[in-house]
Amino acid sequence: MSEQNNRGIIREINGPIVTITLPGVRNGEQVKIGERGLYGEVITLRGDNAVVQAYESTEGVRPGEPAEALGWPLSVELGPGLLGSIFDGVQRPLEEIFEGHGDHIPRGLSLPALDREKSWHFVPEESLERGTHLESGIRLGTVQETETVEHRVLVPPDRAGELVELAPEGDYTLEDTIGRVRTPDGRTRKLKLYHRWPVRNARPYVKRDHGVAPLITGQRILDTFFPLLKGGKGAVPGPFGAGKTVVQQQIARWSNADIVIYVGCGERGNELVDILETFPTLQDPYSGRKLMERTLLVANTSNMPVVAREASIYVGMTMAEYYRDQGYDVVMLADSTSRWAEALREVSGRLGQMPVEEGYPAYLASRLAAVYERAGRVETGGCDKGSVTLIGAVSPPGGDFSEPVTAHTKEIIQTFWALSKELADARHYPAIDWTGSFSEHVSTAGKWWHKEIDPDWEARRGEALALLARDAELLRIVNLVGPEALSSAQRWELEGAALIKDGVLQQSALDEVDTFSSPEKQFLLLDMALTVYEKGAELIELGVPVQELTDLPLLAKARRAKQVYDSTQTEQLLELMEEFNQSFDKIRTEYAKFEEHAQ
Template sequence: MENLVGTIVGINGPVIKGKNMAKFKMREMVMVGAKKLIGEIIALEKDLATIQVYEESSGLKVGEDIFSTGMPLSLKLGPGIIGNIFDGIERPLNKINEISYGFIKEGIGLISIDEKKEWFVNITCKEGDILQEGDVYGEIQETNIINHRLMVPPGIKGRVIKVKQSGLYNIEEKVVTLKDGEREHELSLYQIWPVRTPRPIKKRKILSKPLVTGQRILDVFFPIAKGGTVAIPGGFGTGKTMTQHQLAKWSDADIIVYIGCGERGNEMTEVLEEFPKLIDPKTNTSLMNRTVLIANTSDMPVAAREASIYTGITIAEYFRDMGYDVAIMADSTSRWAEALREISGRLEEMPAEEGYPAYLPSRIAEFYERAGYVENLNSTEGSVTVIGAVSPAGADFSEPVTQNTKRFVSAFLGLDKKLAYARHYPAINWLSSYSGYTQMLKEWYEENVSLDIMDLRSKMLKILFEENKLQEIVKLVGEDVLPDDQRLILEAAKILKVGFLQQNAYHDIDTYVPLEKQYKMLKTIELFYDKAYECVKMGVPISKIRQGEIFGEMIKMKYNISNDDLSGFKNIEEKISSYYEELMKKYRQ
């Protein structure tokens, strides 16, 4: 390939202008200056190019050279990704820390997954086999739960003409050679893929399975589908990071990709310190055995923050292609949008609303549309579920990032400042949140939980909506003026909010709740409401219906009843039935 060299003619922070660039390409990755800083061409007009630099650009001078790499910004995808911590362009932070302790030194280059480490490769093909794109030619047990499948890269096929024995190899070793006509393709243990290009699939499938999270308000009220898109908007201190931590720890995805794009360093530090200590409930080993962390905090280069989202989704698609269900936690897409805004400002583009670039909606759409439940090229099925936190300033959901995100996601979990300040976590507002997956997942819930679970959900939501309306009256004239059937709605809503919707992430039993227990909890609350409603209709005063011991047991059943032994619900149900039937008997007489 021709060695192309341009020259720096202008520097504006992370944005560099270069001339003699006519033979370079749009979106090409380049090396800038004597330190060979990594950059990407984002605008090209005749021989003048605009480059965004993914590293600290101080010290660059006009007149330094710009070198071509001949390829777009791409990732090395292979064994060594799981359990690793990368920056926004997939450079391992542990390795960088060894090179320059505490800071990311400029000009480190495109280091990526470990090239020297040897992996035991079980070769699964033989000479004479015909392999198509996506077919598996070898397997590596990367962690105790992740079997890393080596796949023929997209666009390559052929007959196996050379194959090595199963054994120990580093990622650069050529283990299989394919012949396609006159061309030969040597396959190593990794493939390279451009981050801004979605990886190809055979076809998209209908979303039909939930991402079970163990969080009651999500699993029952606002379910998330595997392959779905979710936004979690909320102001400062409302629990976005906490909610995403819970989803990362407890959701039944096979692999978690956690992207810290632009959040404060201490929040990412908490993730880095906490995740290796957490025990995965599926395997009783470290959660890091199925987690990839991408850290590009607010003090790291702004252009790399913009790239970190694409790095995360590309890694997720790679593992999806192996047949895994992957969940992405992007914390937070607002910081990513701010990176777009800063680069746009440096380019002197015409700003749209609140200074964001006019192409903000299309960039958000590009990201979320890479989610999905798919049939892969190798006929396996996999999914990428995208869960993006949004951080609107002052919890103002009318700002551009929240509004444009809302257009492209199917589940919206709005975090509420009032709930958070009242110590109600997760602070998801049941009035403003919604899930578009309820009908899609109805059949699964009826088959796997109970036939009446969706009717039960509707009934409980109706109580909460009615209670919200009644609270407006209560604020004006007090609760005493309400008839007893409406006061009963207030009592039932209190039990629902405190006993069911409020969940303690730090409690051994309450941090994760299986679906069967969630259903039993709601059935208990429904039994109370139905029995109490019968009493109200018979003229029993609400003061008699408010039975302290029963109310206390319903609120504490989330702590007092084990997730493994649900027999305790029978005792509570018997108490409810016997108390209210006795009450009705007295009033009949």
């Protein structure tokens, strides 16, 4: 686009929607709006007029002010320096903005996302020689981005061709040329440590692959009962106060992913402040170093422009795909997709589009599906395997799971962690409802558990869920006619289910021992609770009074084991299990003697 025809004029302003006359502009292109130079994106073309959604408040902007096309779509910078950073919804670095401009982001401010002054030590791939044909995703070399993560510098998707030159090992800034390629059209293109990529376009890969290993979060109800594979799609729906943000923070802190990307999309400022303050102080449980060395944050609070909120999900996903292409397992947490959908609804309403259920646009389901579809495990251009696991929080008004965002999400995802207000009110955390949640990954995760932990994992999980289902039925009877209507065996079933709820499912994020539970500990706690129930059920059949069993001190011990023994103390848990077995055997022996004496 020439200098003469990349300038236009503002015709109309409707909140974040601005109509400009700008002949030749393309759909999706970025523009600068008004004398303040606000950034926006073309979303509709009507002849020579373009409808633009502004990423910043249009207050004070008037019709007649100039507009300018920038020649490229909304894009992010991808290169060393992303990890440990905090960005806004359109990838502006918030820490640099705070240092230079204070608490508020000046409108029209444009800053590079990555530091142009910092030098990085680049080590080229020894196998690459001049004349080598380079495909997209081939590794050019490495940079040690943090102590925890090695950054793999890749051939960008638009730079495939014949290698003309590759820089020797040394220190380079992002703007330095580290190589040149000759593309099929005969042009020589520069290679740098970073490149740009449009956020609304999924990054290419060779082929999709099936997930093979679960994402271990250290949360028992997630890992043991409703597992999510690396490369899977999950959702955490729940009403206000049910603990969505805490669940996502626990996943971000404890998951065994290589890279964590947390996108705060339209959530309350106080929640994001808590994340921004605590994450830099946390220790990575796997490396012992700072958690932020493998984490980056995108913060777009509810008081920030609604259109930037809509863009923030795409910004986070593009950065997640970039690290996936390097062969890493990435987990991206979107908190929340409901606020993202509300941004779609507001823009749609201002465009005068026909609303459907609850005012959302007709394309809500397809947009949600398109975002979740970008998650997955893939084979990259460099023949590595990488994955993006997407976990979206959903905030249904009043906890109504039939509302459009939750209902559409439920049809798309593979793992559904439904939060319950009743459990949260009862102080049972995480408040994930085991009757309303599901996972389609149980059989695949079972192969991993069978190989790595215990062959009985899938069977024991099924037994626990069956006991919890019977417990729900029995509690309805108790609520109607009282506990006297239950037999001894049924009363013991209630006790066994309570032991699973208290000793396995309930887990405190604030307890230093209980906040994380390794897979080994998770299985031992589950097996212990079921063994106690089964041993007790055998004694009930022999005629032992249920009251004698419910008064046993070992039940309290079983409930407290999760907080007494950490994930390294599996031997002590096995010893405790043996102690329980001996206690039940002693009761069996004493009761047999009593029966013999009575006869």
